[in-house]
Amino acid sequence: MNGLIGNKVSITSRKPQTTRHRIQGICSTDEYQIVFVDTPGIHESAGVAMNKILNRTARSSLNEVDLILMVVDARRWTSGDTRVLVDAGATESSVWLILNKIDLLGRPDLVLPRIDQVRRRYDFGEIVPLSAKTGDNLDHLMTLVAGVMPEGPSGYPTQQVTDSSDVFIAAEFIREQIFRLVGDEIPYETAVDIRSFSERKDGLVSIEADIWCENKRQRSILIGDDGDRLKTIGSKAREQIQRYLGKKVYLEQWIKVKKGWADDKRMLAKVGYSRWE
Ligand SMILES: Nc1nc2c(ncn2[C@@H]2O[C@H](COP(=O)(O)OP(=O)(O)OP(=O)(O)O)[C@@H](O)[C@H]2O)c(=O)[nH]1
Ligand SMILES: [Mg+2]
Incomplete structure (x- = not known):
């Protein structure tokens, strides 16, 4: 696509x-x-x-x-x-x-x-x-x-490329780097929740993201030695988000541990899986 x-x-x-x-x-x-x-x-x-x-x-x-x-x-x-x-x-x-x-x-x-x-x-x-x-x-x-394709009126302005929000895309680009960089070690128990997303007066977009995982072992894998892995996740995701938004981005990430979150419906709804019922 x-x-x-x-x-x-x-x-x-x-x-x-x-x-x-x-x-x-x-x-x-x-x-x-x-x-x-x-x-x-x-x-x-x-x-x-x-x-x-x-x-x-x-x-x-x-x-x-x-x-x-x-x-x-x-x-x-x-x-x-x-x-x-x-x-x-x-x-x-x-x-x-x-x-x-x-x-x-x-x-x-x-x-x-x-x-x-x-x-x-x-x-x-x-x-x-x-x-x-x-x-x-x-x-x-x-x-x-x-x-x-059947004929019909166009539903979106011509410059729009998705109906996803910038906040959603930011979370996805972070999750992409997690999948790419630690996907082998952390199967599927990660999710990204954007805690705040705001554009400053000077045009810089400031993003705070929570990365959820299941246990402390996964937490230390995500962080890596001396925090190097988390840094790589952050810098690669930031590059992607900047390219997408066409704006400078400041990204801060926190790792959160919650056992069984992928089976916890409230938590799933929080990180964007709203169709759980
Ligand atoms: N060599 C090659 N790799 C490709 C091509 N298309 C996709 N890939 C790779 O195949 C892998 C899977 O691609 P995705 O687009 O994530 O596959 P998907 O079917 O959407 O998978 P899910 O979203 O996980 O259900 C990625 O590593 C892509 O880079 C292609 O045409 N050639
Ligand atoms: Mg896919």
């Missing part, structure tokens, strides 16, 4: 379950405005409260769009993909299959056989191979999508 709209509004990492919210990315040109909706994946292990929320967020988004772009890794089809296809196929919308990461296929002549293989799985409206990383074939997908 970031590649399609030409702006980074949805965070990414190697770890599964990076996307935890329904995130809109808006693309406006002279001819059209298209609103893309990025969703969490659908996960079978819906044990803790958060996983149930993620699945619900993903499934409800499926029913409110004109077209579903199901993105899979071009190299392999997984049982998880089959589950998602069951849900996508049960909607009224047309489902297109996006074979992503073709840059990792190795040989260009492997693309057509892959398309032939996946074609048997469902009556996809289109099957589009591309690479979100290199941008290869993204413009082709955009042209195809623009060609089938």
Whole structure:
């Protein structure tokens, strides 16, 4: 979605379950405005409260769009993909299959056989191979999508790239760095809560963020030796937030420990997972 709209509004990492919210990315040109909706994946292990929320967020988004772009890794089809296809196929919308990461296929002549293989799985409206990383074939997908969108008035000012608030984006960019830098050591028990966000008279944006984790061990992993890891998380996130806002940012972070927060509905609501009931 970031590649399609030409702006980074949805965070990414190697770890599964990076996307935890329904995130809109808006693309406006002279001819059209298209609103893309990025969703969490659908996960079978819906044990803790958060996983149930993620699945619900993903499934409800499926029913409110004109077209579903199901993105899979071009190299392999997984049982998880089959589950998602069951849900996508049960909607009224047309489902297109996006074979992503073709840059990792190795040989260009492997693309057509892959398309032939996946074609048997469902009556996809289109099957589009591309690479979100290199941008290869993204413009082709955009042209195809623009060609089938229903006509209607545009809902957003042309310069707007998402309906997410700046506060939400700031929290997400911090969470992205946590996932990227300590994602292997701290599975999923982190959340970011923006305590304050204010713009000073001189234009500098001052942000105070609480990073929640489950226990003291995770706390010390997040902080790192002499606080170096937390510093890296902060400086990389700050760079991203500055780029997004186009303003100078001052970022201060605190680590908070609360056991079982990912199963605590009040806490989930506090950090932005409001659809828990
Ligand atoms: N080589 C390559 N890597 C890619 C491409 N697209 C995405 N990635 C990488 O794949 C990883 C997962 O990407 P995400 O966008 O976070 O994946 P997702 O499907 O949204 O996953 P969740 O949000 O966790 O459900 C990241 O490390 C990306 O950098 C691509 O076209 N080529
Ligand atoms: Mg994602």
